[in-house]
Amino acid sequence: MIDRAKRDYSLVGRDGQLALEKGLAGAAWYRSPVSRKRLKELMQRRDGPAIRDTLLWFAALGVTGGLACYLWGSWWAVPFFAAYGVLYGSASDSRWHECGHGTAFRTRWMNDAVYQIACFMVLREPTIWRWSHTRHHTDTLIVGRDPEIAAPRPPNIPGLILNLFAIRSGLAFFGKLLLHTTGRLAADEATYVPEAERGKVYVVARIWVLAYAAVIASCLYWSTLLPVMLVGLPSFYGGWLLLVFGLTQHAGLAEDVLDHRLNCRTVYMNPLFRFLYWNMNYHVEHHMFPMVPYHALPALHAEMKADTAPAYPSVLAAYREIIPALLRQAKDPTSFVRRDLPATAASAGAVVAAE
Amino acid sequence: MSQWVAACRAEEIDAEDVKRFDHAGRTFAIYRSPDDAYYATDGLCTHEQVHLADGFVMDGIIECPMHNGRFDYRTGEAKGAPACVNLRTYPVKLESGTVFIDLD
Numbered sequence: 178m179i180d181r182a183k184r185d186y187s188l189v190g191r192d193g194q195l196a197l198e199k200g201l202a203g204a205a206w207y208r209s210p211v212s213r214k215r216l217k218e219l220m221q222r223r224d225g226p227a228i229r230d231t232l233l234w235f236a237a238l239g240v241t242g243g244l245a246c247y248l249w250g251s252w253w254a255v256p257f258f259a260a261y262g263v264l265y266g267s268a269s270d271s272r273w274h275e276c277g278h279g280t281a282f283r284t285r286w287m288n289d290a291v292y293q294i295a296c297f298m299v300l301r302e303p304t305i306w307r308w309s310h311t312r313h314h315t316d317t318l319i320v321g322r323d324p325e326i327a328a329p330r331p332p333n334i335p336g337l338i339l340n341l342f343a344i345r346s347g348l349a350f351f352g353k354l355l356l357h358t359t360g361r362l363a364a365d366e367a368t369y370v371p372e373a374e375r376g377k378v379y380v381v382a383r384i385w386v387l388a389y390a391a392v393i394a395s396c397l398y399w400s401t402l403l404p405v406m407l408v409g410l411p412s413f414y415g416g417w418l419l420l421v422f423g424l425t426q427h428a429g430l431a432e433d434v435l436d437h438r439l440n441c442r443t444v445y446m447n448p449l450f451r452f453l454y455w456n457m458n459y460h461v462e463h464h465m466f467p468m469v470p471y472h473a474l475p476a477l478h479a480e481m482k483a484d485t486a487p488a489y490p491s492v493l494a495a496y497r498e499i500i501p502a503l504l505r506q507a508k509d510p511t512s513f514v515r516r517d518l519p520a521t522a523a524s525a526g527a528v529v530a531a532e
Numbered sequence: 533m534s535q536w537v538a539a540c541r542a543e544e545i546d547a548e549d550v551k552r553f554d555h556a557g558r559t560f561a562i563y564r565s566p567d568d569a570y571y572a573t574d575g576l577c578t579h580e581q582v583h584l585a586d587g588f589v590m591d592g593i594i595e596c597p598m599h600n601g602r603f604d605y606r607t608g609e610a611k612g613a614p615a616c617v618n619l620r621t622y623p624v625k626l627e628s629g630t631v632f633i634d635l636d
Binding site: 203217220222278279280283304307308311314315371373374466467468 | 546549579580581587588590595597598599600602613614616
């Protein structure tokens with residue numbers, strides 16, 4: 178009998194082994210019945226939307242960062258740093274994500290280039306997180322298998338609050354980065370990063386440490402914090418929206434189920450949020466069909482929404498569920514939010530071939 | 533020694549698409565390129581054994597539906613993480629509108 182109150186979220190512990198024994202690892206997941214023809218249309222890759230959105234993103238970074246520099250020393254710089262920080266430390270999350278899947282752009286090198294830049298901004302080492310996210314998709318919210326469970330039960334509420342400014346996650350990142358410069362991986366990372374890929378981890382870690390050292394050296398040389406306010410610190414002071422958006426994806430929902438309709442949220446967002454988040458708010462759809470590019474996710478949502486629980490009308494509405502759920506889980510780790518599927522939906526757990 | 537097996541009718545696969553073919557306990561993926569050439573590979577991704585026939589075909593590449601692992605379906609070459617091990621390919625011939633693959 179599993180003691181649910183003491184689940185082991187590490188990738189090298191008891192629950193990971195149990196997941197293997199129970200057939201929850203690498204299992205077949207439910208897929209909503211979208212026809213092959215329609216899916217092919219939705220999977221089509223385009224460069225246009227991502228080039229437009231990336232140019233806008235870089236332009237917004239340039240304008241806000243430029244004005245922040247210009248006004249450095251004045252309180253008027255604060256709102257521009259605030260905006261720059263969100264663009265740097267939060268919007269980079271979705272760029273990392275979509276380019277990691279290789280779906281944002283049609284042209285491969287564009288995906289790879291934006292992936293590397295966004296990884297640096299969001300404090301995610303590119304090779305580690307490529308493989309971590311691969312596992313997250315294979316074993317979404319399977320305890321002991323998924324390395325990206327943001328709110329394990331019971332949730333660490335103070336830790337989540339600290340992560341509004343990437344304090345826990347950021348410190349953990351730098352610890353791992355330094356470890357990687359020595360040519361070693363953490364034990365959990367070794368479970369999902371193949372041997373052949375590890376050399377890249379160590380090389381990139383050393384390059385990133387040199388980059389941070391250059392930023393710090395420039396601060397010392399010019400006796401100003403401005404360089405680190407533009408490169409490095411924005412991942413912290415601008416990371417709050419990453420957490421606010423990120424927790425909507427899975428927090429409080431069911432673990433150890435093989436149906437993304439039960440462990441993911443789709444949340445409607447306004448156009449500005451969807452630009453910052455590159456439509457990652459359509460998270461049920463993304464997990465079920467990860468080949469569909471971000472710009473086609475609203476159309477995919479329209480295609481399959483009759484087969485899913487209703488989308489949340491806003492971020493606020495999602496948090497009206499998430500905050501009480503996390504507080505409940507802090508006292509009772511067995512509790513979770515049950516998503517009720519509509520009468521039109523196929524039954525949960527069944528694996529339907531979409532024809 | 534060749535072991536040609538009829539896999540499907542040519543018109544069953546759209547241009548730049550893929551179709552699953554199961555035979556004798558094995559599974560294969562049959563591809564039709566935009567210039568109407570046919571190719572065949574093992575049917576499961578070498579990364580996590582997912583059926584490639586549910587994937588996306590574009591520019592000579594089959595992309596796995598689970599993790600977007602990419603292979604050149606003409607050569608079987610893995611084109612980058614998480615696809616690191618090449619796919620096995622099989623000779624294909626077209627006779628009287630039927631696609632045959634050589635399983636030897």
